[in-house]
Amino acid sequence: MRSCVALLLLAQVSASCAGELCANVERKTEPDMRIEESDLTRDAASSAALELHRVIERSELGDEVQMGVGNRLKIIKGYVLLQQARADEANTLADPTGAAESRAIFCNWLVKDGAWYD
Numbered sequence: 001m002r003s004c005v006a007l008l009l010l011a012q013v014s015a016s017c018a019g020e021l022c023a024n025v026e027r028k029t030e031p032d033m034r035i036e037e038s039d040l041t042r043d044a045a046s047s048a049a050l051e052l053h054r055v056i057e058r059s060e061l062g063d064e065v066q067m068g069v070g071n072r073l074k075i076i077k078g079y080v081l082l083q084q085a086r087a088d089e090a091n092t093l094a095d096p097t098g099a100a101e102s103r104a105i106f107c108n109w110l111v112k113d114g115a116w117y118d
Contacts, residue, residue, distance in 0.1 A: 021085050022107040027114070035078060035114040045079035048072035067117040074113065081106040 020037050027034060052072050055065060081102075088095065088102035 021082070021089065021103050022110050025107045025111060027111055029115040033115045033118065035074060035110070035116060037082060037110070040075065040078040040082045042079070045076050048075040052076075070117045074116075078106075078109065078114065081109050 022037065049072075052069065055069055085099075085102040085106040088099040092099040
């Protein structure tokens with residue numbers, strides 16, 4: 001039994017070291033419309049937050065801006081969820097349930113909401 005748990009933990013750690021936490025998750029969104037894990041960087045989230053600040057300051061919310069606002073909010077939310085999942089993955093040995101839960105939350109978000117507004 002212990003060897004099975006060790007193999008499972010090793011597989012989870014290997015998957016997170018490989019980069020993508022949700023590599024094996026099926027996504028039905030068209031590839032060119034998907035938000036990828038690689039899109040959810042600190043720089044992207046910071047840039048999105050700055051752009052949102054600019055929109056708020058200008059008080060402009062036309063149709064084109066609204067889609068841009070939605071996409072920027074997605075970047076920020078996805079980044080936060082991904083960082084939480086990665087942090088919990090790093091603590092898998094201390095809290096395997098928390099790591100699995102954070103990963104599931106992020107992957108579910110990626111499947112349901114991880115698409116760009118067009």
